[in-house]
Amino acid sequence: MLFSSQQIDTTAGLKAEFKNKPDGQFRPDIFRVSGYEKGAADPALSTTVRRALAIRSLFTEPGAYIYKNDLIAGSIRPMFVVPDDAQNAAAAKYAAEFPERWFANNSDHYAPDYRTAVETGIPGLLQKINESKQTHQNEPQKVDFLDSMAITLEALIEKFRQYAAKTDELLRGLRNGDPAAEGYDKGRLEFIKANCEALTRGAPQTFAQGLQLVWMLHHCFVCEGRYAMALGRIDQYLYPLFRADLNRGQTTDTEAEALLANAFAKICETRFRGGDDVVNICIGGVDTDGALAVNELSYCTLRAVRDVNMPGPNLSARIAPGTPDAFLDECLKVIGTGLGYPALMNDAVNMAALRRYGYAEEDVRNYCMVGCIENFMQGQQPPWSDGRFDPINYLEKLFLEPDDDIADMAEFMKRYEKQLEKAVEDYVNATRAAAFVPDPENQTMPFMSCFCQDCIDRGLDINMGGAKYPSVHGAALMGVGTVSDSLAAIEKLVFEEKAVTLSEFAAALKDNYEHYPELRAKALAAPKYGNNDPFVDKYAVWYTQYISDLFRNYRTNDGGGYYTAMAANISNIYAGAGLGATPDGRLAGRPLSDAASPTYGCDTRGVTSTLLSVSKPDYSNCACGTVVNQKFTPSAFVDGKREKLLKLIRVYFERGGQEIQINSTSRETLKDAMEHPENYPSLVVRVSGFSALYVTLAREVQEDILSRTQHEEL
Amino acid sequence: MAAEASKRGPDGGANDLLNVSCVQHFSTGDGPGIRTTVFLKGCNLHCPWCHNPENISPLPQTLVYPQADKRVSYGRRRSVDDVAAEVLEDLEFYGLNDGTPAAQRGGLTLSGGEPLLQSAVAAVLVRTLEARGVPAVIDTAGCVRWQYFEPFLGHVQAFYFDYKTGDEQRCRELLGGDLSLIRDNLTRLLAAGEPVRVRIPLIPGVNTDIAAIEQICAQLTAAGAGSVDLLPFHRLGSGKYAALGIDYAYKNTPPPGADVIDAARKKYEQYFDCRVE
Incomplete structure (x- = not known):
């Protein structure tokens, strides 16, 4: 052990330090100014070099900040400033002259190639850049771009020096009784100093140095103003260093967990500038050879995220068919704390999906996620972009000019498919236009390109052909439940029972069912997705296949795939807000069904039926x-019950379910459900011989459950 | 199957239909593994603390929950094939072919009400599912004629046998049942080597004092029981009473505290393998 238990148990201490929020604004643009000014002094410099100079000032001017509880250093605190008018004006001028890319044209939501970074180290990457400059010596534009990459890496090395110098300053302060050093720990400071210094010289030699490197890189991306930068498969790319430490007897699982928690906790620093980041961390799955990849570090990562117990580190667990039950059980234990992580990903389905896009098999096996759940080839393709596609809107169009001559459901579906065909084409055109950058050589990302295969070798920017694979776009399909339920209601009421014509239905929808309570009752009583009823489930099958097929006809600007998703965050609420009543009985303005789930409250037969439908x-x-x-x-998460959840998940995955996000209802949720029962129609309480919908329970009984919950919290 | 199903049901109802209150998928407290619990409607006892008051009357009932804007109807005559098909939808979840030992597999739980009041038709359901490898747990209060047990002997994964009191007078007055019948049935089941788990609801003021527990322990020991499950009282059912428009005698009774549960467990542990659900 490097530390005493008191020295490594830092999470609570860090959280306490976070309570003291920095003054001012988080302003990367302010710190870019001096770099741009230096660049402006030399008119011969290219834009990419001038951008690199701005990154250099961004990385090196704010200075270092080390928390008293830090084991792994790198804080955005010095990025907070209170600029004066002149500084604001200068920042605005350069921001206009050097516009940054944004989400729609591939700027963030990226999983950097941390594996190569850890194996090679920053000096090693600089060496590679030099070699590439030799290779491309007759291609001045490439040499220039490689120079700009090198400037940013040298700035990073300078940053490590600054952090080492900061530890020196604090250590001196400790010796001299300087009040500024009060509360700092000598052992931790020396540890940080040694790690930062080592990283200026070469590749990391220990797990702690590897993690320090990765954290500092992540920190730099945050300094650049990027959001949803993923850490990716940290249990894989840091494992060789961890294993070597273990073999030398230099570390333990407890220590690795503490170091990871110390780094992950600082993800929550983004709260200083309002809101949580979404930093995806991926564990488990298979390795590049296809062998099961869960290792000790997977468990350490899982527990570290639990220890941090804050939103920000967004943990995903890849569950392969052979992934040990013990690992899945450990995931359920963490979920049971109320954290909601990890999201459980079906490896078999995700890999089958990615194989459709021609990636090399070892890269498919090495996928991770960015953002919430978006599958990503770590460090091998430009940053992610996505958008919202609302198939229900094009169903609505069929009711604007209803055609009572439509003879049967098959014909109705043909009309709907035609609408969708055009809608997908429009969507693709719009997103391609948004992603198009007319002068990409003026919007390079030299720092990020250092951490993407094969930008260094090719001497090209990540968005200009440097990346191994082209950019992809994800179309998030909204409302599979709402669409399926609506189609089922149309089939049942219009074509099967002939209870209503399309034009009558159209009139009722336009009227928001106000004068059509009977039709609405019938619409609500029609079969609903999520009850294992083939009558309606067939429409979800069709929806997934048909719309994805349409998107597969298209390519992004640089030739990558148009993926589909069924994930919503809370976009289903926005998508529903602007939409009129729908044939499933939903009233105007109400949310659409969420993500790939059935319409909330409509899956009434229990979770096995829900999962049978949804798979x-x-x-x-x-x-x-x-x-x-x-x-x-x-x-549901206590000993003796978790195995039932485990079985439920295994069967769901065997049947082809892709993902499941399980939440243990917190006391706060249960309290909220008492006040807002309408938002919790499906919450079930289970005990022996009994189960009930929570919202139907008498108030004092809900109180009983609340007090029980307190005791059961793990 | 048709021949057997035509036997007259003891509830006097349609002779080849089950009077089903509701079917609950993914039940986690009603036996090993993942259970599909079929609640049968109608009971011959009237325990005042009952948490399933909608299953006491054999007649269809609708519960109205104004605060949740919800109406739920209970009670439908359903054929064995129909119910079996619904249970079989969950087949993959029971763990029949994944190496799970037989005693730990999921499957059907018949509960109620008193499911044995529909013994003949219920047994057809159990055997239909048994033929597909799906095991059954019978959750019974045991206060029925022995003949109602007979069709299940050798065909169930377990009998979950309620034992609420050891006091004959209390049993008669509070539950409306004959304790000697319950005791005889339990003794015979155990003597026949049937897998039985005795389940004891811990009801404040009824069976949580040491004297009451000692009395139950003595009777269970005499009957040959080896294990008991303790089910602490809860008043989760009080919303259902309100929705039925019936007053609930236990609506102001809080669940027993950890000290009460612990004391009971310690006592039972002196005699039995005991677990608290």
């Missing part, structure tokens, strides 16, 4: 990923 579509169509949310009360 019918072929999700190998959805290379981006899908989300199915399920809530359970904390009693």
